[in-house]
Amino acid sequence: MELLTPELGLFVWTLVAFLIVFVILRAVAWKPILKGLGERERGIADSIAQADKVRAEMARMQSENETMLRQAREERTTLLREAKEAGDAMVAKSKAEAKAVADKMIEEARTQIQHQKLAAMTEVRNEIGQLSVTIAERILRDNLKSDSAQSSFAQNLAQELTLN
Numbered sequence: 001m002e003l004l005t006p007e008l009g010l011f012v013w014t015l016v017a018f019l020i021v022f023v024i025l026r027a028v029a030w031k032p033i034l035k036g037l038g039e040r041e042r043g044i045a046d047s048i049a050q051a052d053k054v055r056a057e058m059a060r061m062q063s064e065n066e067t068m069l070r071q072a073r074e075e076r077t078t079l080l081r082e083a084k085e086a087g088d089a090m091v092a093k094s095k096a097e098a099k100a101v102a103d104k105m106i107e108e109a110r111t112q113i114q115h116q117k118l119a120a121m122t123e124v125r126n127e128i129g130q131l132s133v134t135i136a137e138r139i140l141r142d143n144l145k146s147d148s149a150q151s152s153f154a155q156n157l158a159q160e161l162t163l164n
Contacts, residue, residue: 006014144150 140153144153
């Protein structure tokens with residue numbers, strides 16, 4: 001039971017030793033510990049403030065990035081639409097030019113065909129005329145071999161000319 005009820009002398013010396021250690025620790029260790037805790041508290045507060053600033057900056061940059069991305073998409077859409085319109089216009093222009101060239105070629109071919117047709121018809125007429133003259137000449141030669149046939153033919157021609 002002596003451990004539970006210490007004597008007054010032991011109690012006083014223990015109290016004196018505690019106070020001496022307390023004063024020494026307060027003077028030597030307490031101030032640096034409080035100073036370190038204060039610095040640590042300020043460092044944590046600064047880190048939290050810095051993190052808040054970084055978070056706000058990240059949010060601002062993210063909204064800027066989204067805005068820039070939206071603008072880039074709009075520009076891409078505009079450029080694609082303009083390119084499609086330009087391509088369609090070029091295709092339409094090329095088709096119109098090709099049709100004009102084809103129509104011109106068809107018209108030239110028709111004109112050439114018409115000229116060749118007329119030339120062929122003229123040539124056929126000339127050939128027919130020459131053949132007709134040659135045939136008539138041969139027929140007349142055969143029919144007019146004798147003098148009596150020639151004189152009767154001349155009289156018939158003279159009568160027809162006088163009648164006309």
